[in-house]
Amino acid sequence: MDDAALVRPESGPGLVFTVDFITPVVDSPKDYGAIAAANALSDGYAMGGEPQVALAVCGFPGEPAVPLAVLSEIFQGGRDKAAEAGC
Numbered sequence: 001m002d003d004a005a006l007v008r009p010e011s012g013p014g015l016v017f018t019v020d021f022i023t024p025v026v027d028s029p030k031d032y033g034a035i036a037a038a039n040a041l042s043d044g045y046a047m048g049g050e051p052q053v054a055l056a057v058c059g060f061p062g063e064p065a066v067p068l069a070v071l072s073e074i075f076q077g078g079r080d081k082a083a084e085a086g087c
Contacts, residue, residue: 003018003019003020003043004016004017004018004043004044004046004047004049005017005018006047016043016044016047016048016049018040018043018044019040019057020036020039020040020043021057021059022035022036022039028073028077029070029071029073029074029077030073030074030076030077030080031077032074032077033073033074033075033076033077033078033079033080033081034077034078034080034081035077036074036077036078037054037056037077037078037079037081037082037085038081040054041054041081041082041085050086051082051085051086051087052086052087053087054078054082054085054087056075056078056079058071058074058075
């Protein structure tokens with residue numbers, strides 16, 4: 001009952017895919033990116049998966065509403081968390 005999918009190819013191990021959209025829960029963009037990545041990774045772990053690759057998906061209002069530097073920090077936090085997990 002996770003928000004992920006398991007694909008079972010004819011040969012090799014199964015592949016777990018997940019995508020998450022969460023609203024900011026902290027004020028720091030970098031911390032938010034790390035939390036969002038950890039949240040998505042946890043779905044794969046819950047299904048017995050081992051992270052190999054991560055893709056980032058984002059809906060962002062952009063400038064002038066929010067500076068693009070904020071988006072860069074969000075992705076940096078996500079990238080760092082994914083690297084920590086071995087992606």
